[in-house]
Amino acid sequence: MNRRYWLLSAAVCALATYMPLSWAADPQIVKIGFVGPLTGPVARVGKDLQYGAQLALDEENAKNPVVGGKPVKFVLDVQDDQADPRVAIQVAQKLVDDGVVGVIGHYNSGCSIPASTVYHQANVAMITPGSTNPQLTKQGFKNVFRTMGHDGIGGVVAGHFVVEQMKAKRIAIIDDRTAFGQGLADAFEKGVKEANGNIVDREFTNDKAIDFRAILTTLKSKNVDLIFFGGLDEQGAMLVKQMRSLGMSTQLFGAGALKSNAFLQIAGTALDKLAAAQAFGKRYKARFNQDVELYAPFSYDAALAMLKAIHSADSLDRAKIVDSLAKVTVTGVTGNITFDPYGDLIKPPYTLFQVEQGQWKSVKTVGGSGA
Known part of the structure; x- marks a missing residue:
């Protein structure tokens, strides 16, 4: 074997060895x-x-x-x-x-x-x-x-909280009829009743609604001191604005990510x-x-x-x-x-958060692996 052929063979062998290693390195x-x-x-x-x-x-x-x-x-x-x-x-x-x-x-x-x-x-x-x-x-x-x-526990925790800790006397519920909103509202109602709270009205809307003034006017006439909203935060924001426009100082409570001082969040x-x-x-x-x-x-x-x-x-x-x-x-x-x-x-833990100056602050945690 002459030197030129030997070098060519060595180069081919090196290339053959290198290619599979390069391929194998690709995840x-x-x-x-x-x-x-x-x-x-x-x-x-x-x-x-x-x-x-x-x-x-x-x-x-x-x-x-x-x-x-x-x-x-x-x-x-x-x-x-x-x-x-x-x-x-x-x-x-x-x-x-x-x-x-x-x-x-x-x-x-x-x-x-x-x-x-x-x-x-x-x-x-x-x-x-x-x-x-x-x-x-x-x-x-x-x-x-x-x-x-899940809400089967979290909603009940919230119901107990508004009666036992927030001392709400006249409670109203609004839900958006979605699987989330209605399910959470049902569990909340169960918790309120377990705590011997007073639900004066329950109203329904849908997840596309933007005008809640008719519902809010009815609730205002019934002197509710807390409204629980089973729905997402975008509608919660509209509720807050329309409550204020009607001169309502009622606390709004629910689950969502709404940055409003009137709104609380049920989370982990x-x-x-x-x-x-x-x-x-x-x-x-x-x-x-x-x-x-x-x-x-x-x-x-x-x-x-x-x-x-x-x-x-x-x-x-x-x-x-x-x-x-x-x-x-x-x-x-x-x-x-x-x-x-x-x-x-x-x-699972359930924590009630309230917004203070635009930031979520935990109010109370129930349950968790340490319970």
């Missing part, structure tokens, strides 16, 4: 779906949830994750359900067709409940960081989980008192150049649980991930994430 793309209302009245809540999940994936990818002995890169497949149940079903099917191994979402219970059927049929794990209607997990789908306590843990949540807030702002709205930590923890389940299963098989999620335990920003047989959190 496999693994899609995790995210769905929320990214347009419309509650779009800012949807973006807050999206960014929470994205931060979890960014931090995981920085660790050069490996699944099944192969490097992977987790990518968020983002879809907008527009807070519309019909659109939610469509985008759920799109995520299934996209090959996602799991889904973080939806936000609205009215979207999560119908979409969960699509994920169930495809055996795709779904973790909602915001849907709190008890019916979601009562369906018996083993692939459905949530990182926030007292994030303003947790060091982990404060550290999360700093990382979140550094990454997205905005402050946490409220729900991002719950979405972040949902993504953490999903990632933990994938690593515990050491597989990208959808069925194995579902089985792994049922047994997952992870310490997140909002506390311990462990699911009961229905997919609900074990011993």
Whole structure:
């Protein structure tokens, strides 16, 4: 063998050796779906949830994750359900067709409940960081989980609070007839009655209404001192403005992310008192150049649980991930994430927050893993 031929052979062998190593170093793309209302009245809540999940994936990818002995890169497949149940079903099917191994979402219970059927049929794990209607997990789908306590308990807690702590004497309820709003209002009414409170009226609207003056005029004539609103915050803001225009000083109470001094929020843990949540807030702002709205930590923890389940299963098989999620335990920003047989959190905390000078301040926490 002459020297020229030997050098050529060595170069070919080196190239053949290099190419497979280069190919093997490229991580496999693994899609995790995210769905929320990214347009419309509650779009800012949807973006807050999206960014929470994205931060979890960014931090995981920085660790050069490996699944099944192969490097992977987790990518968020983002879809907008527009807070519309019909659109939610469509985008759920799109995520299934996209090959996602799991889904973080939806936000609205009215979207999560119908979409969960699509994920169930495809055996795709779904973790909602915001849907709190008890019916979601009562369906018996083993692939459905949530990182926030449901309204069957939270609404009752709120009912007791307004009677026992706020000393409300004449209570009215308005709900928007959605799965979330009506379910929460029903639980709140149950809590008020358990505490021997006095409900003087219950009114109904819909989630598209913008004029509540007729309802408010009726409630004003009945001298109510507290109104509970089962609905989302955009309408809550309209209620506050119209109450003030009618000269009402009545306290408005409900669940949402409304930055109004008259409005309280029923959520998970007292994030303003947790060091982990404060550290999360700093990382979140550094990454997205905005402050946490409220729900991002719950979405972040949902993504953490999903990632933990994938690593515990050491597989990208959808069925194995579902089985792994049922047994997952992870310490997140909002506390311990462990699911009961229905997919609900074990011993979830419920915190009442009130806005003071534009910031959420926790008033009282009930339950939690330490209870």
